[in-house]
Amino acid sequence: MSMETNITLTVNGSVVTLEAPPAARLLDVLRERLGLTGTKEGCGEGECGACTVLLDGVPVNACLVAFGQCDGREVTTVEGLGSTAHLTPLQEAMVTEGGAQCGICTPGMLLSAEALLREEPRPTEPQIREAIAGNICRCTGYQRIVNAVNEAARRREARS
Amino acid sequence: MAPSIGTSVPRVDGPAKVCGSARYVDDLVLPGMLHGATVRSDVPRGRLLGVDLDPAFDWTGITVVTADDVPVNAVPLIESDQPVLARDEIRHAYEPVALLACEDRLRLAQALRHVTLRVEPLPPVLTIDDALAAREAIRGADNVIKRYRITKGRGGAAVEGCEVVVRGVYETGWQEHVYIEPNGMIGWWDGDTARVEGSLQCPYYVQKGIKGVFGLPDDGVDVTQAVTGGGFGGKEEYPTLVALHALLLAKKSGRPVKLVYGRQEDVEASTKRHPSRVEIASGCDRDGTLRAVSIRVLFDGGAYVTLTPVVLSRGALHACGAYRWEDVTVEAVAVATNTPPNGAFRGFGAPQTIWAIERHLDRVARTLGTDPVALKRKNLLRLGDTTATGQTLKESVGVEECVEKAMAASGYVEKRERGPVVTGRTARGVGAAIFLHGAGFTGSGEKYLKGKVAVDLLPGGRARVRTGSTDIGQGTETVFRQIAADGLGIGVENVDFAVPSTANVPDSGPTVASRTVMVVGSIVDAAAKELRARLEAEEKARGATRSAAWERLAADPARATSLVQYEPPPGVVWDDATYSGDAYPAYGWACDVAEVEVDLDTFETKVTGFWAAVDVGRVINPTLCAGQVEGGTLQAIGWALTEKLVTKDGKILNPRMTNYIVPTSLDAPPFTTTLVEAAYSRGPGGAKGVGELPMDGGAPAVAAAIEHATGLVLDRVPMLPEDLFEASVKGGAR
Numbered sequence: 001m002s003m004e005t006n007i008t009l010t011v012n013g014s015v016v017t018l019e020a021p022p023a024a025r026l027l028d029v030l031r032e033r034l035g036l037t038g039t040k041e042g043c044g045e046g047e048c049g050a051c052t053v054l055l056d057g058v059p060v061n062a063c064l065v066a067f068g069q070c071d072g073r074e075v076t077t078v079e080g081l082g083s084t085a086h087l088t089p090l091q092e093a094m095v096t097e098g099g100a101q102c103g104i105c106t107p108g109m110l111l112s113a114e115a116l117l118r119e120e121p122r123p124t125e126p127q128i129r130e131a132i133a134g135n136i137c138r139c140t141g142y143q144r145i146v147n148a149v150n151e152a153a154r155r156r157e158a159r160s
Numbered sequence: 161m162a163p164s165i166g167t168s169v170p171r172v173d174g175p176a177k178v179c180g181s182a183r184y185v186d187d188l189v190l191p192g193m194l195h196g197a198t199v200r201s202d203v204p205r206g207r208l209l210g211v212d213l214d215p216a217f218d219w220t221g222i223t224v225v226t227a228d229d230v231p232v233n234a235v236p237l238i239e240s241d242q243p244v245l246a247r248d249e250i251r252h253a254y255e256p257v258a259l260l261a262c263e264d265r266l267r268l269a270q271a272l273r274h275v276t277l278r279v280e281p282l283p284p285v286l287t288i289d290d291a292l293a294a295r296e297a298i299r300g301a302d303n304v305i306k307r308y309r310i311t312k313g314r315g316g317a318a319v320e321g322c323e324v325v326v327r328g329v330y331e332t333g334w335q336e337h338v339y340i341e342p343n344g345m346i347g348w349w350d351g352d353t354a355r356v357e358g359s360l361q362c363p364y365y366v367q368k369g370i371k372g373v374f375g376l377p378d379d380g381v382d383v384t385q386a387v388t389g390g391g392f393g394g395k396e397e398y399p400t401l402v403a404l405h406a407l408l409l410a411k412k413s414g415r416p417v418k419l420v421y422g423r424q425e426d427v428e429a430s431t432k433r434h435p436s437r438v439e440i441a442s443g444c445d446r447d448g449t450l451r452a453v454s455i456r457v458l459f460d461g462g463a464y465v466t467l468t469p470v471v472l473s474r475g476a477l478h479a480c481g482a483y484r485w486e487d488v489t490v491e492a493v494a495v496a497t498n499t500p501p502n503g504a505f506r507g508f509g510a511p512q513t514i515w516a517i518e519r520h521l522d523r524v525a526r527t528l529g530t531d532p533v534a535l536k537r538k539n540l541l542r543l544g545d546t547t548a549t550g551q552t553l554k555e556s557v558g559v560e561e562c563v564e565k566a567m568a569a570s571g572y573v574e575k576r577e578r579g580p581v582v583t584g585r586t587a588r589g590v591g592a593a594i595f596l597h598g599a600g601f602t603g604s605g606e607k608y609l610k611g612k613v614a615v616d617l618l619p620g621g622r623a624r625v626r627t628g629s630t631d632i633g634q635g636t637e638t639v640f641r642q643i644a645a646d647g648l649g650i651g652v653e654n655v656d657f658a659v660p661s662t663a664n665v666p667d668s669g670p671t672v673a674s675r676t677v678m679v680v681g682s683i684v685d686a687a688a689k690e691l692r693a694r695l696e697a698e699e700k701a702r703g704a705t706r707s708a709a710w711e712r713l714a715a716d717p718a719r720a721t722s723l724v725q726y727e728p729p730p731g732v733v734w735d736d737a738t739y740s741g742d743a744y745p746a747y748g749w750a751c752d753v754a755e756v757e758v759d760l761d762t763f764e765t766k767v768t769g770f771w772a773a774v775d776v777g778r779v780i781n782p783t784l785c786a787g788q789v790e791g792g793t794l795q796a797i798g799w800a801l802t803e804k805l806v807t808k809d810g811k812i813l814n815p816r817m818t819n820y821i822v823p824t825s826l827d828a829p830p831f832t833t834t835l836v837e838a839a840y841s842r843g844p845g846g847a848k849g850v851g852e853l854p855m856d857g858g859a860p861a862v863a864a865a866i867e868h869a870t871g872l873v874l875d876r877v878p879m880l881p882e883d884l885f886e887a888s889v890k891g892g893a894r
Contacts, residue, residue, distance in 0.1 A: 042817075045816065078178075091179065094178050098786070101171075102388065103389065104341040133825050136340060141787075141794035143828070
């Protein structure tokens with residue numbers, strides 16, 4: 001096993017310093033060391049997108065990111081969006097539009113959508129489908145996820 | 161209080177799911193917990209001579225379990241032919257043989273590589289044809305797991321006397337569920353009590369398995385469902401095995417053990433949709449009036465019986481489709497092979513036979529020179545007609561309205577009349593499928609199941625539903641709250657849903673067979689209404705307000721709970737011996753229209769539009785209901801176009817999401833879903849089942865659209881570009 005190193009990163013707005021092997025998967029560090037179990041593992045090889053988090057604002061598969069690459073960087077997980085008492089417009093729309101069923105792909109899906117909406121506040125339907133193409137959902141057929149992102153864009157605009 | 165049924169109440173478990181606080185099995189940690197892993201065979205058939213642990217490896221802190229540690233080595237299901245761990249015989253290439261557990265996952269992975277199985281290979285039986293040839297006997301003398309025969313009128317022999325006779329053979333391959341959360345369980349022992357928590361559809365199935373294997377009484381086993389990341393039938397019977405494995409390791413180590421599959425192990429070892437071949441000969445008049453049909457259904461059951469007899473039954477019962485036939489024979493046979501056991505998957509045998517009959521009627525239409533939908537409409541089952549099993553349809557047949565709505569929404573007729581649209585090297589076409597799906601258990605099933613539900617009055621004007629029916633994403637928690645709220649006349653926000661745990665909820669029967677809303681929902685409704693009557697009586701007797709009556713009943717354990725058992729509707733008669741009578745209490749009906757674009761150079765197919773009109777009896781929650789239709793349809797489109805499990809010598813060559821391809825958001829069409837309500841008198845508010853129905857129509861609708869676009873006739877799913885290419889080489893390409 002590789003030596004452990006000290007790595008400092010920002011997770012959901014808080015600065016943390018952790019000693020861990022640099023080759024550890026970011027996914028495991030988040031789930032096991034930081035208790036952030038909202039990030040899910042569906043395949044462990046970067047295909048399903050369930051472990052999507054934002055690394056400096058860009059969606060990545062946390063199962064494919066080595067912890068050693070995260071020094072000085074900023075990670076956002078689903079826990080960094082809203083709380084059950086204060087859902088963000090995107091989270092709220094995901095519930096009301098029926099974009100979440102079993103919910104296991106939902107955290108990753110939300111982060112891909114969040115990254116899109118930060119870049120493109122009023123995305124077209126093809127842009128939405130492209131942005132979530134790396135997040136497999138086996139329940140919904142995607143239509144209601146697309147609707148939710150559309151609706152979230154509308155609500156975000158209405159708030160700003 | 162405005163009724164909740166019919167409104168899109170946001171799913172109650174939604175906020176926890178969008179915040180990442182919903183706890184799935186892999187998110188749970190118990191003190192002292194070990195991680196478990198499974199040692200599997202790697203040949204499809206053989207004699208197991210021994211399990212060797214490398215003496216050079218340090219086994220300290222590693223628990224090893226083999227067949228010697230299993231009290232009763234048989235998973236109790238329809239038959240008890242499947243061992244918990246193989247002892248002498250290997251029957252498929254991923255057969256579990258030994259179990260390991262260790263606190264450290266890295267050491268666990270290393271230990272796995274230091275176990276060697278000594279196996280003497282035997283010639284495997286790998287296909288339906290191998291099994292039927294019976295040169296190797298792996299089950300009885302003929303390798304047959306189950307047979308059924310359905311006859312009506314003069315039987316299928318009447319085909320030969322018809323004016324137009326058409327024959328065809330239709331095939332389907334395996335399909336893997338690919339729920340995004342793989343199978344997983346945590347097992348531990350609390351003294352002599354076995355406890356498990358994990359990803360599952362049917363807590364009482366798991367309980368039954370544990371009772372049988374460990375010889376425990378009902379109250380010696382507690383099975384709790386964790387939030388479950390999708391099931392689609394894949395977590396109906398399979399989780400029992402995972403739970404047993406976790407508990408065996410927990411027993412031997414004295415520690416809680418978490419056993420969570422990786423994706424590859426899940427694809428390889430867990431159940432899949434049965435591969436099928438269906439041979440059909442039909443006879444009709446020259447004007448397209450269908451007369452007689454003879455159907456032979458063949459399913460590959462895999463290495464063990466699991467649920468194959470019931471899957472085959474449903475396949476046989478749907479083989480005639482949504483149509484009137486005077487004379488029918490359906491012969492259905494499931495065979496054993498040395499492949500991983502196939503099992504429950506949304507649709508449960510019906511998608512295979514609906515695929516066959518829909519493709520067959522497209523062929524009949526081609527023979528007659530008529531449009532397939534026109535032919536099908538002419539022969540649709542109507543109220544008062546009798547099905548192949550002699551069931552007279554007495555109510556809730558909304559199929560004609562489904563066809564009308566799907567035609568209107570999609571512009572099918574105009575698009576067909578205009579013909580395929582070829583632009584450059586792209587051809588566009590439309591196709592349709594019309595189908596039915598029986599809701600609830602087949603035949604006498606519900607009578608034996610005796611599903612129960614409890615509704616409790618709680619202090620503070622709240623109520624609680626207790627049921628073994630689980631929410632695996634389809635929305636049980638939310639729709640049951642809606643049904644109970646309306647029954648009690650209170651707001652849905654005042655109804656709780658108990659976590660399904662066998663210690664705390666009654667056995668409502670399994671969460672399968674499109675029965676949750678229609679069957680179990682009807683007893684939620686009955687229990688809530690019974691409590692409402694008690695409240696009204698209490699008000700009257702004491703001259704009290706509703707809230708005072710509520711608090712008094714809630715405080716009285718003898719009166720706070722209504723426990724109701726399902727009673728099958730009177731007049732539903734089924735004869736297992738002759739396979740005739742009322743196969744299902746009610747049917748869901750639907751019409752799907754698919755529009756596709758086929759690239760004439762690469763033969764890739766893209767579904768560009770999809771219109772589904774679905775008769776669900778009564779819509780409890782429009783958003784959740786349409787979500788079932790769309791999600792089920794996309795699984796069907798995946799089965800039709802991309803999901804091919806490739807095997808060689810009994811091993812799966814593509815057991816990963818990298819090479820077993822399920823649809824992404826870019827592969828999915830925009831869906832237009834129309835919900836039709838032809839009420840069923842015994843469903844809650846008139847509701848029927850919806851879960852499985854959408855799985856039946858997608859593949860034949862897409863195949864018909866490909867045929868319209870290109871003239872290529874495909875009779876086997878999946879329809880990959882190379883299959884279209886092959887069909888074009890054989891002739892018929894534009």
